[in-house]
Amino acid sequence: xxxxxxxxxxxxLLRPVxxxxxxxxxxxxLLGSVVAAGVGAxxxxxxxxxxxxxxxxxxxxxxxxxxxxxxxxxxxAGTLISAIxxxxxxxxxxxxxxxxxxxTLFALxxxxxxxxIHLGRPWLFFWMIPYPSERQIWPQFRSALAWxxxxxxxxxxxxFIFLVYPIIPDFALVRDKVTGWRKKLYTVLALGWRGTxxxxxxxxxxxxxxxxVIIPVAVSVHTIVSWDFAMAxxxxxxxxxxxxxxxxxxxxxxxxxxxIAMAFLRKVLSLEDYLLPVHFDNLGxxxxxxxxxxxxxxxxxxxxxxxxxxxxxxxxxxxxxRGPFAPLFWTMVFCNFIIPFPLLAIKRFRSTITxxxxxSWTVVIGMWLERYLIIVPSLSHKYLPYAYGTYRPTWxxxxxxxxxxxxxxxLYILFSKLVPIVAIWELKVGSHKPPLVRHQVSVVxxxxxxxxxxxxxxxxxxxx
Amino acid sequence: xxxxYALYHDPDSAQQAYDSLRANGATPGFNERQIAVLTSEPFxxxxxxxxxxxxxxxxxxxxxxLVGGVSGFWFAAYTQAVYPIPTGGMPIVPFYADGIITYxxxxxGAILATLISVLITARLPDWRRKFYDAEVxxxxxxxxxxxxxxxxxxxxxxRLLEAGAAGVKEFLA
Numbered sequence: 042x043x044x045x046x047x048x049x050x051x052x053x054l055l056r057p058v059x060x061x062x063x064x065x066x067x068x069x070x071l072l073g074s075v076v077a078a079g080v081g082a083x084x085x086x087x088x089x090x091x092x093x094x095x096x097x098x099x100x101x102x103x104x105x106x107x108x109x110x111x112x113x114x115x116x117x118a119g120t121l122i123s124a125i126x127x128x129x130x131x132x133x134x135x136x137x138x139x140x141x142x143x144x145t146l147f148a149l150x151x152x153x154x155x156x157x158i159h160l161g162r163p164w165l166f167f168w169m170i171p172y173p174s175e176r177q178i179w180p181q182f183r184s185a186l187a188w189x190x191x192x193x194x195x196x197x198x199x200x201f202i203f204l205v206y207p208i209i210p211d212f213a214l215v216r217d218k219v220t221g222w223r224k225k226l227y228t229v230l231a232l233g234w235r236g237t238x239x240x241x242x243x244x245x246x247x248x249x250x251x252x253x254v255i256i257p258v259a260v261s262v263h264t265i266v267s268w269d270f271a272m273a274x275x276x277x278x279x280x281x282x283x284x285x286x287x288x289x290x291x292x293x294x295x296x297x298x299x300x301i302a303m304a305f306l307r308k309v310l311s312l313e314d315y316l317l318p319v320h321f322d323n324l325g326x327x328x329x330x331x332x333x334x335x336x337x338x339x340x341x342x343x344x345x346x347x348x349x350x351x352x353x354x355x356x357x358x359x360x361x362x363r364g365p366f367a368p369l370f371w372t373m374v375f376c377n378f379i380i381p382f383p384l385l386a387i388k389r390f391r392s393t394i395t396x397x398x399x400x401s402w403t404v405v406i407g408m409w410l411e412r413y414l415i416i417v418p419s420l421s422h423k424y425l426p427y428a429y430g431t432y433r434p435t436w437x438x439x440x441x442x443x444x445x446x447x448x449x450x451x452l453y454i455l456f457s458k459l460v461p462i463v464a465i466w467e468l469k470v471g472s473h474k475p476p477l478v479r480h481q482v483s484v485v486x487x488x489x490x491x492x493x494x495x496x497x498x499x500x501x502x503x504x505x
Numbered sequence: 506x507x508x509x510y511a512l513y514h515d516p517d518s519a520q521q522a523y524d525s526l527r528a529n530g531a532t533p534g535f536n537e538r539q540i541a542v543l544t545s546e547p548f549x550x551x552x553x554x555x556x557x558x559x560x561x562x563x564x565x566x567x568x569x570x571l572v573g574g575v576s577g578f579w580f581a582a583y584t585q586a587v588y589p590i591p592t593g594g595m596p597i598v599p600f601y602a603d604g605i606i607t608y609x610x611x612x613x614g615a616i617l618a619t620l621i622s623v624l625i626t627a628r629l630p631d632w633r634r635k636f637y638d639a640e641v642x643x644x645x646x647x648x649x650x651x652x653x654x655x656x657x658x659x660x661x662x663x664r665l666l667e668a669g670a671a672g673v674k675e676f677l678a
Contacts, residue, residue, distance in 0.1 A: 195610070235641075466545060
């Protein structure tokens, strides 16, 4: 519990928008350099063809698709978590929601880019889009890959709107606090927002509807991503639990990504008074829950394969348990369970931000490995032993992977320069108590008035 | 348009001003439409914030979902029927597979219908000069009367001040 006046809240949360520090430029330069390297690697690949990748028969999906699944999973941090917390009316969500929603938008943008890179000839990506082609070739709507287009398109649109609606009042706030070119910019962005009851009611109604609609969309997105695999008769892909297994994994990695982003923002933007240990503790509990669900799914999936003892599936199974992929598999188990479980289950560790952040880092690494281990071992050990293959990434693929992470950081920093990263008006809502009795003031309206009430000095008690 | 208004630090004072302006007796008795309220955050539970509370947006969203779903199914099924791709005994128009496109476009329809109806009913965007005071951004609550008759001007000012305002301002457009 901390006491802040509205002016202090405005100052603290507008500071990153209005003042540019040297630290900001250093971060932009560093991250921008890595992104530039990634763009260079992509152009090199576009110029020379996909022969510069490590993929070869029979492993035609590798890093790009791993990255795609990974980033779509990370995108589940934001809109889904935010929507659930909004519907549950969890008061502690207020400083967290925007940080989370931004992750969704950028992770979807980055994730959605990978299938396009993977095409090899990315400039023909629009062939996926259904349009009345003069060649009379339409996308195959029965293909699971076409479902991705609609699912990701819907989720991206919904997440963008879900993020932007509640930013409008904050744009209006910035508009009122700045001068010069910024005033013009934020006047346009605020869309003429004034804060009439009508505008607030419409905003709240829209957020309620969006929160309800976006949850099933988020679930469908990662389910459909899982069906990209489960619809194929490939060993260890053709599984009925892949939908919920992917959704659980996505939420798991998403929460971890959110915790890392919040810790980063807390430090860089000096938001220690707003992103409190209690927020990390609560998210740590959610992460712990997902950790246990993830273990349940991975055990269930492995157990049924092992018990079925089908030869093609067992070939993939053993290659991950004690074969060439075993080091990666057991690293994944360590990163996703052995390390984070005690860190999150023991209150002494979970109540420290460091403990939760360490657990989150291991989960993010572990979940990337999990995506890799779903794709590559299965493709390299399909039904015909004489056609088994192998895969090693090249510098091009590694550079693009690293650059995608840097792109996330860069977009995040640039966003926090344009928009208050904590929803200011939502924070204020959490700081005032609703009236105990409706019409309470009406009762005394005939009596002499003039004195302000206890909050007349504008002092807020922020219940974070 | 002329607005006489005052700014309040807290919602209880704003509520007092609102009630006072609505109360009959020695003139005022303004109706909801004549009273302007601007805030920097929602104040659910206060009467002054109840203006324009009712909305049909959820129904519009549902309708948008319906339109989206029907057009999604039509879009997929029509395409499959016009450019049939026979695949080993599978139906040309597969209901399971088309169900996914239908589902996604149902949701997209609801989302877009919500967006459009919110923008229209909240009258956004509107960049014309409108009645506003930037002090609202500092957390103050604005309560005022739109086009109050000259005869009741003094009474309006008195009631606004009695509710705890530091002063009364006027906006002319």
